[in-house]
Amino acid sequence: MNDVFQSLRWRLQLWHALILGAVIAALCLLAHRFAVTERWEGIDRELDAFERSFMHHVRSRFQKEDEQNPPTLDEIRSHFREIHDGSGFPLEMQGLFDPAAPAGAYVAFWDKDGTPLFLSANSPQGLRVPGPEVSDRESGGYRAGGDRRIRRGGPGGFQVVIGRDVSADDSALRSLAWRIAAGGAGLWIVGLLGGWWLAGRAIQPIDTISRTASRIASGNLSERIDTAGTDDELGQLGRTLNDTFDRLEDAVRRQRDFTADASHELRTPLTVILSETARGLKREREPQVYQEILRNCSEAGGRMRSLVESLLLLARQDAGPEASAGKPPCDLAELGREALELVKPLGARRNISLESRLEAVPCAVDPGSIATVFSNLLSNAIQHQGDGGAVMLRTRLAGESAVIEVEDSGPGIAPEHQPHVFERFYRADASRSPAGGHSGLGLAIVKAIVENHGGEVSVESEPGRGSLFRVRIPVSGGHLRA
Numbered sequence: 001m002n003d004v005f006q007s008l009r010w011r012l013q014l015w016h017a018l019i020l021g022a023v024i025a026a027l028c029l030l031a032h033r034f035a036v037t038e039r040w041e042g043i044d045r046e047l048d049a050f051e052r053s054f055m056h057h058v059r060s061r062f063q064k065e066d067e068q069n070p071p072t073l074d075e076i077r078s079h080f081r082e083i084h085d086g087s088g089f090p091l092e093m094q095g096l097f098d099p100a101a102p103a104g105a106y107v108a109f110w111d112k113d114g115t116p117l118f119l120s121a122n123s124p125q126g127l128r129v130p131g132p133e134v135s136d137r138e139s140g141g142y143r144a145g146g147d148r149r150i151r152r153g154g155p156g157g158f159q160v161v162i163g164r165d166v167s168a169d170d171s172a173l174r175s176l177a178w179r180i181a182a183g184g185a186g187l188w189i190v191g192l193l194g195g196w197w198l199a200g201r202a203i204q205p206i207d208t209i210s211r212t213a214s215r216i217a218s219g220n221l222s223e224r225i226d227t228a229g230t231d232d233e234l235g236q237l238g239r240t241l242n243d244t245f246d247r248l249e250d251a252v253r254r255q256r257d258f259t260a261d262a263s264h265e266l267r268t269p270l271t272v273i274l275s276e277t278a279r280g281l282k283r284e285r286e287p288q289v290y291q292e293i294l295r296n297c298s299e300a301g302g303r304m305r306s307l308v309e310s311l312l313l314l315a316r317q318d319a320g321p322e323a324s325a326g327k328p329p330c331d332l333a334e335l336g337r338e339a340l341e342l343v344k345p346l347g348a349r350r351n352i353s354l355e356s357r358l359e360a361v362p363c364a365v366d367p368g369s370i371a372t373v374f375s376n377l378l379s380n381a382i383q384h385q386g387d388g389g390a391v392m393l394r395t396r397l398a399g400e401s402a403v404i405e406v407e408d409s410g411p412g413i414a415p416e417h418q419p420h421v422f423e424r425f426y427r428a429d430a431s432r433s434p435a436g437g438h439s440g441l442g443l444a445i446v447k448a449i450v451e452n453h454g455g456e457v458s459v460e461s462e463p464g465r466g467s468l469f470r471v472r473i474p475v476s477g478g479h480l481r482a
Helices: 008-061 074-082 091-096 168-217 233-282 286-321 332-349 367-383 442-452
Strands: 104-110 116-119 142-144 147-153 157-163 351-360 392-400 401-408 456-461 467-474
Touching: 008 091, 008 104, 008 147, 008 157, 008 168, 142 392, 168 233, 233 286, 286 442, 332 351, 332 367, 332 401, 367 392, 367 401, 367 442, 367 467, 442 456, 442 467
Parallel strands: 351 392
Antiparallel strands: 104 116, 104 157, 142 147, 147 157, 392 401, 401 467, 456 467
């Protein structure tokens, strides 16, 4: 049973049934109340018209129809005492005088002291003058047992009661109540069936989204939710999920590429170590040969260590840098000078001039991470620079951002490669050869560090005219992830 109510369709149906049932019940009650009120008001009008007609015939019988000369009270009393038969009265009033006549309305008159002046032959046994608890409003009747009656007062304190048996009306109203209830129940059932159909139509797109998401979760990352021709909320949800799936597929693809690239990068030094070790163990060799073998293994191990350290640094950046809250701001110019000293031997070996224009820029950043940004950008510029040339390092303040720029005079980067230079293991050289022992992770590390500081990194380059790498970081460090 609990599984049933876990279903969205069943929950919608339950709420629909409750609300629809309440609305139909209210409408049925109002319809029945209206019918009852209309029936009693109609009977009251009928009795009132009967009373007026009766009085008209009473006046006609005693030739006192002249409204300008109405009968006196004593004459009225005398007239009522003299009425013994239905002569002069229409057929529908004969029941007032003959109990054998068809039943209809009855009439009773009392004097102001309660003395009966006229009681029709069809009046109920024990009919008495109504007490003060019965309203004498101009219209509106009251129930007395199985009868409906109206009370009228006349001149001189006369009391008039006109009534009739309404048991047939009660039966008709009960029958009407059952018909209304049956109609309401039928309408409720039809509404439930329609609601079940509508709920199914409403959640069908959700089922489609759920099934598609399940297939994607099972490994089919290329599948997408069909949102063609849907501009409603579910269509927007489908498009949002498709965007999420696109990013998920891209992340999984990059993870796979990263794993494959890392394996590829590690395979070369491992192959060198294993092959050189096998060469040294194959037979006795000269000491100089063993030294060469160990030197080759050491270089391969150094490349592996560099790659592993880069991978660990990327992993730490993916988790977020250490928070710098509470630490004093560091000067980017000082970090830049330290980075220049670090790469100076590398530039000297290739006869590259290292220049700088460093403005003091206090910035709330993680000093170790930003030092890595400086060294990686400078190393990248030197590595892709031919012998000779120059590399320029600049730091400056631009509004609320600290700017780091590294410009070289190298061969530049082709436009088709520029969007990919910050990707992990990406090299413009299609051979993917780790020439010089470089892992291809330097710029990817720069991008990860800068983005973790709430900044951005970009490149401007033209083939044959060098490249300019620009980093912008908020000086407040307000976006630094902890």
